[in-house]
Amino acid sequence: GRSQKAPFIPLSSNVGRRTLGPVMVVQVHPGEPMSKEIVGFDTETELFRPGLRVPRPIVYSVSTAKGEALLFPDRPRQGTPSGFDLVGKLLTNPNVIISGANLAFDVCVDVEGIRRIHGDEAALERLKFWVAKYDAGNVHDVSIAEQLHAIANGHLGKDPKTRQDLRTPAGKPTYYSLECVTYLNTGSWDAKANDYFRKRYAILEHVPLDKWPVEARQYPLDDARNTRAVTLAQSAHDNAGVQVLEARAGLW
Numbered sequence: 001g002r003s004q005k006a007p008f009i010p011l012s013s014n015v016g017r018r019t020l021g022p023v024m025v026v027q028v029h030p031g032e033p034m035s036k037e038i039v040g041f042d043t044e045t046e047l048f049r050p051g052l053r054v055p056r057p058i059v060y061s062v063s064t065a066k067g068e069a070l071l072f073p074d075r076p077r078q079g080t081p082s083g084f085d086l087v088g089k090l091l092t093n094p095n096v097i098i099s100g101a102n103l104a105f106d107v108c109v110d111v112e113g114i115r116r117i118h119g120d121e122a123a124l125e126r127l128k129f130w131v132a133k134y135d136a137g138n139v140h141d142v143s144i145a146e147q148l149h150a151i152a153n154g155h156l157g158k159d160p161k162t163r164q165d166l167r168t169p170a171g172k173p174t175y176y177s178l179e180c181v182t183y184l185n186t187g188s189w190d191a192k193a194n195d196y197f198r199k200r201y202a203i204l205e206h207v208p209l210d211k212w213p214v215e216a217r218q219y220p221l222d223d224a225r226n227t228r229a230v231t232l233a234q235s236a237h238d239n240a241g242v243q244v245l246e247a248r249a250g251l252w
Contacts (some may be wrong), residue, residue, distance in 0.1 A: 005238040019103045036097045036138070039090055039230030042108045048204040051162040052216050057113040059209075061220035062086065063228040068221045072211055074114045076251050077209065084114060091129040099140040100224070101178035114208075134247065141247040142230045146181040149237045160184070182226045185233035191226045194218040202249065 040063035045055040057073045060083030071083035081089075087110055090096050100106050107130050115123035131138050150156040157175065159166055167172050169189050174180045182191035196218040198202070204212055 012222045015198055027126070033166045036095050038052070038097050038099055038140075038228050038231050039066060040224040040231065041087070041090075041100050041103070041106060042164045042220055042223040042224070042227060043099050043106045044198075044201040046205075049201055054108045056116055058205050059107050059220055060087070061224040062090075063221070063224035068215060068225055070220060072209070074108075074117050076170060084110075084117070088126075088129070091133050093127075094136065094138065097140055097231075099227050101142050101181070101227055103139065103141045104249070134210075139247050140231050140234075141250055142181050142227055142234060143176045144177065144231075144247050144250050145234045145237065146184060147176050149234070150176075152237075178223060178226060178230075181230050186226075187207065192219075195223055 040061075042061045043057045044061070045057050048055060059127060060071045060073055062069055062071070069080055069245060071086055072078075073083040076082045076085065080086075090098055092161075108125075111127050112122050112132065114126045130139075147156065150158070150160070153160065153161065158164060166176075168174050168179070168181060179189065179191040183189050194215045197213070197219055202214070204216055209217065221248045
């Protein structure tokens with residue numbers, strides 16, 4: 001994706017398609033309201049290990065108003081582009097906001113994936129596109145946004161309904177993970193219900209997607225779908241402009 005005029009391409013996928021909500025109305029620059037398409041984005045990777053803080057990507061998941069899809073980073077399938085190609089289209093489309101949870105990690109994973117396949121020069125070019133996307137205010141991090149909202153309303157680290165420390169239903173302390181922010185914005189704690197393969201995606205790297213267990217396919221789709229749903233809910237927050245700036249700071 002080198003052209004700044006590359007169009008956003010619709011997704012086609014037979015896995016986990018759903019009809020989702022409307023586009024989000026955001027104010028990227030003062031006095032300039034814009035209706036933009038929100039795309040939830042997530043990566044599943046090999047495991048961390050000593051000396052490897054940015055593991056290689058195994059599968060990308062995206063969620064749009066038209067549905068959801070899983071994509072191998074470097075391999076197109078059945079009329080669906082590769083993850084690298086699709087993200088390239090999203091990065092160069094000024095009418096798309098890319099949304100994630102701890103998105104800076106996924107940015108690093110994407111850039112490192114490009115480096116492994118296409119080399120250092122291509123990776124640097126990809127990073128420039130990501131930085132430009134941040135600079136344009138077209139990136140949203142649901143974790144950062146929720147923490148800023150909590151600071152503004154005086155309940156950082158607390159459940160705003162109970163004013164008690166944030167905890168999962170099992171009583172485990174939590175702090176603005178995707179699971180937590182999904183609960184805070186939708187009332188549901190099931191964002192990570194299908195997480196058996198969360199640390200096992202490397203074993204599926206060379207298995208065709210249509211042969212993956214249902215739970216292995218559903219987990220990344222849930223992540224992208226929940227990220228997009230939370231982003232739409234957060235559009236009602238009164239500090240959206242600050243959220244854009246802090247998401248950019250989070251990349252660094």
